[in-house]
Amino acid sequence: MDGRVFALRTRAVRRSFIREILKVTEEPEIISFAGGLPQPDFFPSEEFALAAAKVLRAHGRQVLQYSTTEGYPPLREWVAKRYRARQGIEVDPSEILITNGSQQALDLVGKVFVDKGDLVLIERPGYLGAIQAFSMFEPEFRAVPLLADGIDLAALREAARLPRAKLFYAVPNFGNPSGITYAKEKRAGVAEVLKGSGVVTVEDDPYGELRFIGTELPPIRSFLGGESVLLGSFSKIVAPGIRLGWVCAQADVMEHLVTAKQGTDLHSGYLSQRILFQYLSDNDLDAHIGRIRAAYRAQRDKMVEMLRAHFPPEVSFTEPEGGMFLWLTFPPEVDATELFEAGIRERVAFVPGASFYVDGGGGNTARLNFSNSDLDRIETGMERLARAVRRILDRRSGA
Ligand SMILES: Cc1ncc(COP(=O)(O)O)c(C=O)c1O
Structure with a gap:
């Protein structure tokens, strides 16, 4: 079709690079640390089969009907x-x-907050899916650097003062892609900087329950209250295929979100909500999450151990206390896209970091997922990746 028929907003949005490279990495001989997939061994398929049968047999006519936009009240x-x-x-x-x-x-x-030309403040590096979702509304992005203990508050303060600053989007627990967690003081600091500023904090927390080291920290919402919007998800603690998550927001925001959702899809799948609620009622979710945490911790430890043992010391990396990702920074002369090609030749994949930067840069960074590979594949995959890294570094130094 003639490109001019498409709405201008579509030109601002690129297809997700990750979704594109996942196609390359689907070949079975490639060990992929690229996707953001949970470990399927933990999907409660049997429990879901039982829950589905129970719900359908007892309430078939009701659960297959349209339902309310807000969602199933008990859920x-x-x-x-x-x-x-x-x-x-x-x-x-x-x-x-x-x-x-x-x-x-x-x-x-x-939809509810962003007008064309509004400023969205986003972590540097930031979650690609958020960049993609917000881009549809044609904002300007302003990247705010992440430090080892969370957002750079001075930079956030400066950015929040810019004209048309509208949203601050953050993933404070085991961020995607960085693996970084905001310290408690940083959370309070974000609230202090943004309270009354007119900038809405969007706190995205799909990984908070996957903490395997240290103690739980309060969400930014606990310091900021209704000036923030908090997002959660069942994808990482139950299964992503059910496509269920939530927004937590005060009444006036909720009103607009509900209207926007009505225009989009009327409501989320009622049958999935009912099956999920049945599953949650009949099973011990905490025990289930405990098993996921133990496995992810072992996988993360293995990846860190391999990085220490096999990678040159000039490669630095985050050591996340939970979640699914670890973030690598190579010496500036390493181009992660070139490394990606070298990795594919060694049959290992990761995501080059540049696509997580809305303002350019990050060419020497990479995101590695540790949740989707077992210990053996992590060991082998990291050996392969180390070979690819050494090859690139040797070539750079002319060895
Ligand atoms: C930070 C972050 N937000 C949101 C999502 C989307 O998750 P879902 O729609 O499955 O709840 C993801 C998925 O990887 C994520 O990493």
Whole structure:
């Protein structure tokens, strides 16, 4: 079709580079640290089969019908209760909107808050899916650097003062792609900087429950209250295929989100919500998450061990306390795209970091996923990657 028929906004949005390279990395002989996939061994397929049968047999006609936009009330209550139990924050079930994963929540947040030309402040490096979702609304992005203990508060303060600053998007727990976690003081600091500034904090927390080292930290919302929007997801603690997540927001924001969602899809799949709620009622989710954490910790430890043992000391890396990703920084002369090609020749894949930077740079960085590969594949894959890195470094130094 003639390109002119497409809305101008489509020109600002690129296809996700990650989704593109996943095609290359699907070949079975390639060990892929590229995707952001949870470990499928932990998908509760049997439990879901039982829950589905139970719900369909007992309430078939009801669960196959249209339903409310906000979501299944007992599931919204479950989410609110868990905030109280886990983090001691008071959330009313009316402040929870069930969405098709937190990815849809990002789209709805964009629809509700972002006008063309508004400024979206995003971590540097930042989550590609958020860049993609917000780009549809034609904002300008301003990248705010991440330090080892979270966002650079001075840079955030400066950015928040810019004309048309509208949103600050953050992943404070085991960030995607960085693996970085905001220290408690940083969370309070974000609230201090943004309170009353007119900039809405969008706190995206799909990984918070996957902490395997250290103790849980309060969300930014606990310091900022209703000036923030908090997103959550069942993708990493239950399964991504059910496409269920949520937004936690105060009443006036909720009102707009619900209207936006009505225009998008009326409501999230009611059958999945009912099956999920049945699953949560009949099973011990905490025990399940405990098993996921133990496995991910071992996998993360193996990756770190391999980095220490086989990679040149000038390669630095984050050591996440949870989540699914680890972030590598190579010496400036290493081009991660070239390394990606070398990696594919060695039959190992990762995501070159540049696409997580909205303002250029990051050419010498990479994201590695440790949740989707078992210990043997991590060992072999990291040996292969180390070979590719050494080859590039040797070539650079003319050896
Ligand atoms: C930071 C972040 N936000 C949101 C999502 C989307 O997750 P989902 O839509 O499956 O809840 C992801 C997925 O990887 C993510 O890493």
